[in-house]
Amino acid sequence: MEREKIIAIANDFLINEFEVDGDEISNEANLKKTLGLDSLDYIDLVVVIESNFGVKLGEADFKQMVTFEDFYTTIENKIAEKNA
Template sequence: MEREEIVKIVNGFLVDEFEVDGDTISEEANLRETLGLDSLDYVDLVVTIESNFGVKLGEADFMSIATFSDFYNLIETKIKQKA
């Protein structure tokens, strides 16, 4: 799966399911500040990632994520590791 497709899918469900303003999403934007999710929302986010991409994410995976670019990279890496 190409990065462009990952970005499109992720941004799509963030807007549709998590009610994030699509205009606030950019590669450089701070993920936590932009999303403003609580701990239960993060659980939902992990479940959504797993169902859309078939990869598992753990709490440790989120420790190194600061930007949306980091988040997309994590998903892309997990997909490649799975293949």
């Protein structure tokens, strides 16, 4: 899957399902601060990522993510690993 498609899908569910202001989403923005998710929201996010991309992110993955760029890259890498 192309990176642009990953970004489009991810931004769409962040805006529509997690009520994130689309104007606040940028590659450099802090993921955790922008999303403002609690622990239950992270579980929902894992489920949404899995249903949209067919990959599962774990706690260790989220700890490594600081920016939206990290978020997209992690999903992209997980998809590549799955398809390898």
